[in-house]
Amino acid sequence: MADHGAKAALYDALAESAKALANGRRAELVDVLAQGERSVEDLAAEIDQTVANTSQHLQRLLRSGLVESRREGTRIYYSLSSPVVGDLWRTMRRAAQEHVAGLEQLAADYLGDRSKLRTMTRDDLRARLRAGDVVVLDVRPETEFAAGHIRGAVSIPITDLKSRLGDIPDGADVVAYCRGPYCVYADEAVRVLTRKGVAAARLEDGFPEWVEARLPVSGG
């Protein structure tokens, strides 16, 4: 290596994108931002941190170039700079899933017992959608649905589900989805629906993965 300084500097810079995501709180932020843009206050509530701390994490992401911001009146909205950032987050999650010790236990601690929840793969759902014999339920907040959703899906935010059970046709077979594989909303929805006697399954992963697989979407 003739000139190690230059090589080191280059690889340090390449590692910057990993550094930006090398923190649980920032990972949470990117996970939410993968659903669409959000204000600082909103994000702070999502990751259960103070606004000041959230702001600092966002600025770190901003400096790394992985996110962008725009001002609208007194609010500032952050969003992912490009789809590559979502790819990075998902790949990173996949690597952790496969290799990080103890991850399954932590997932179980947070999500509860998933073994009794029926799940469905993207391909299965795609086929069922073609056949038209399934109700696809988007249980994310309304704004995320508006920013983009699985084509043919119906929006009932998880917060409204109990009061809007009447919206679901009798005898329907429901598939619920939300933000991704570690999002609790779809799990919760399946539990609620099953208790009410509605046949329900959870899509294995969420909307961003559906987009990544180039399956049909609406909105946004």
Add this chain to the structure above:
Amino acid sequence: MADHGAKAALYDALAESAKALANGRRAELVDVLAQGERSVEDLAAEIDQTVANTSQHLQRLLRSGLVESRREGTRIYYSLSSPVVGDLWRTMRRAAQEHVAGLEQLAADYLGDRSKLRTMTRDDLRARLRAGDVVVLDVRPETEFAAGHIRGAVSIPITDLKSRLGDIPDGADVVAYCRGPYCVYADEAVRVLTRKGVAAARLEDGFPEWVEARLPVSGG
């Protein structure tokens, strides 16, 4: 969020895979390991660090699960745990390329002026290989070639290139490749060949990307 502790712990664990790569030296290590297993001493030389420091970085990678090790006599060989790790490294690099400020300059500082080097995409090379009118030159060290290479490629390590120019048929159109888009070997090869009057281009990226694209390989 009912139980933020569990969510935070889960996302901290997901961020572990990013933390493992959130360091320039470890990025260099993974880049080399993507070519095949290596001993600690060997890796230390590659990244121009002390053996002790290299060992500590390797153990960090080991703890994260991204790499594995095996003992052979007095040597210990490290390797990537799975292809997902290579995916992660490449995705991370792509994200940095697209978003990290100043990266191009740092690349130029390390690699020198590439503007005069003819380049070729994977698809181009694939077509030329089918046509059979090109000599593909693997300029990585012999052991990396042995661990796997582009089908039909010839091995002339960059260190031997000047003394083995006779091995290259007269009038050949040469495409050189090495470890990846930030590897200097192929650049150097193209410069040497061009100076000697041999028509030469550099494959845009290296062997791991060729494998990732599921293009034909031999060996390993």
Add this chain to the structure above:
DNA sequence: GTCAAATTCAATGGTTCTCTTGAATAAGAC
């Protein structure tokens, strides 16, 4: 202009990271 709301800034303390140094281990050769 004043006031309120959303966000950022600046300073602090505790934790983790990173490189260095020199000693300790493990395996093979003799």
Add this chain to the structure above:
DNA sequence: GTCTTATTCAAGAGAACCATTGAATTTGAC
């Protein structure tokens, strides 16, 4: 057993990271 080689361990100093706190800034409403 001794010696050599490859690797790891242990301790320490300086830097970077992260959550907290309270003040400062920016914008819009009035």
